[in-house]
Amino acid sequence: MNNHTSINKLAVQFFSLVFMLSIPFWILGAIAPDTTKILPIKLPISALMTFCPLIAAAILVYKKQKKTGVKQLLKLSFDFKKIKDKRWYLPVVLLMPVIALLSFWYMKITGEIVPEPQPSPISVAIFFVVYFIGAIGEELGWSGYITEPLQNSYGALKASLAMGIIWAGWHIIPWSQAHQTTTWIVWQCIGTVFLRVVMVWLFNNTAKSVFVMILFHTMINISPYLVPNYGSHYNPFILAVLLIITTVAITFLWGTKTLADYKYASNKINTK
Numbered sequence: 001m002n003n004h005t006s007i008n009k010l011a012v013q014f015f016s017l018v019f020m021l022s023i024p025f026w027i028l029g030a031i032a033p034d035t036t037k038i039l040p041i042k043l044p045i046s047a048l049m050t051f052c053p054l055i056a057a058a059i060l061v062y063k064k065q066k067k068t069g070v071k072q073l074l075k076l077s078f079d080f081k082k083i084k085d086k087r088w089y090l091p092v093v094l095l096m097p098v099i100a101l102l103s104f105w106y107m108k109i110t111g112e113i114v115p116e117p118q119p120s121p122i123s124v125a126i127f128f129v130v131y132f133i134g135a136i137g138e139e140l141g142w143s144g145y146i147t148e149p150l151q152n153s154y155g156a157l158k159a160s161l162a163m164g165i166i167w168a169g170w171h172i173i174p175w176s177q178a179h180q181t182t183t184w185i186v187w188q189c190i191g192t193v194f195l196r197v198v199m200v201w202l203f204n205n206t207a208k209s210v211f212v213m214i215l216f217h218t219m220i221n222i223s224p225y226l227v228p229n230y231g232s233h234y235n236p237f238i239l240a241v242l243l244i245i246t247t248v249a250i251t252f253l254w255g256t257k258t259l260a261d262y263k264y265a266s267n268k269i270n271t272k
Contacts, residue, residue, distance in 0.1 A: 007153040010060075014146050015166055017056035022170065025049040029177040044177035049170075050134040053141020061145070076144040077136050077214060082207040092202055092216045095246075096223040103238040128222050135217035142167065142196075143203055143213040156200050157256035164196030184236055191240035194247045195220065197259070201250045204260040 029046025061069040083089070142163065150159035168189040175185050199213055206212045224234045255261040 004153055007149045010149055011146060014056055014060060014141070017059065018052050018141065019170065021052040021055055022046075022049040025052070026173045026177075029174060044174050046174040046177050047134075049174065051137035053139075053145075054137045055141075057141040057145035073140055073144055076140060076210040078211050079209050080211040082209040083212065084207065088202065088206045088212070092206075092212055093219060095198070096216070096219040099239060099242050099246075100223040100234075102242060103235055106238055107235065124222060124225055127225065128218060131221040132214065132218045135214040135221070139210055139213040139217055143199070144210045147200060147203060148208065151200065151204075151258075155257045156204060156259040157197065157251060160197040160200035160259070161193060163200075164193030167196055168192035187236040187240050191236055191243050194240065194243040197247045198243065198250065201254060201259040204258055205254075 025046045025048050028048075029044045032045040057073060058070050061073050065072075147159065147163065150163065153159070154162070171192065172185060172189070175188060180188070199216060202212055202216055203209065250259060253263050255263070
């Protein structure tokens with residue numbers, strides 16, 4: 001079995017296991033009371049599947065490396081020491097809030113009636129912690145386990161697009177259980193695919209830091225709260241368009257093979 005085939009087998013095992021582990025949460029989301037009636041956000045019970053990528057990765061790692069491998073996987077949650085150039089924290093922390101605000105301003109410019117943002121610092125802080133924990137559950141699987149072998153085999157852009165498609169498809173049932181419209185889900189899926197490209201770009205330019213992915217994933221989820229009423233006016237169409245533009249700029253400047261080969265070498269940020 002050649003390396004390409006073994007990586008394909010690894011990916012199929014991981015993604016299949018993630019989806020199988022998620023089925024009980026999808027069923028629970030279909031029969032459990034609607035949490036959107038008691039929470040200020042559209043978050044169904046099936047959102048608890050967020051830990052399935054971590055569980056899937058831990059199972060597969062344990063089969064080969066036992067407890068030692070699982071411990072190493074968990075340690076990736078806070079591998080921020082890898083990040084030598086702290087300037088990369090700027091896009092990690094600010095990119096998604098900027099996109100959220102651009103989305104809000106676009107709605108204002110086009111005449112939509114929206115209230116002014118009034119985010120509660122306490123609410124934002126609480127949800128940040130909750131989403132950070134949830135992001136650990138996802139990114140130890142997506143970034144800590146499967147990203148590296150996939151991009152080694154297919155290149156960064158192809159691998160991130162493939163992961164983005166699977167990532168988006170994995171979310172469709174929870175989005176539908178949160179009573180989103182078909183149009184909303186379609187545009188959210190498109191945005192999610194390109195969002196994973198942005199994430200792999202950040203991952204590769206921060207020495208493969210999983211902590212960066214966890215932090216950025218948290219910012220993805222918390223940024224809509226900058227839009228009025230807990231993201232009630234969030235528009236996935238605008239998100240998708242802005243992320244496509246961002247991805248085009250990234251691939252032009254950093255290339256498609258690694259998303260880390262900066263076109264203007266003299267200004268290249270050192271990631272080693």
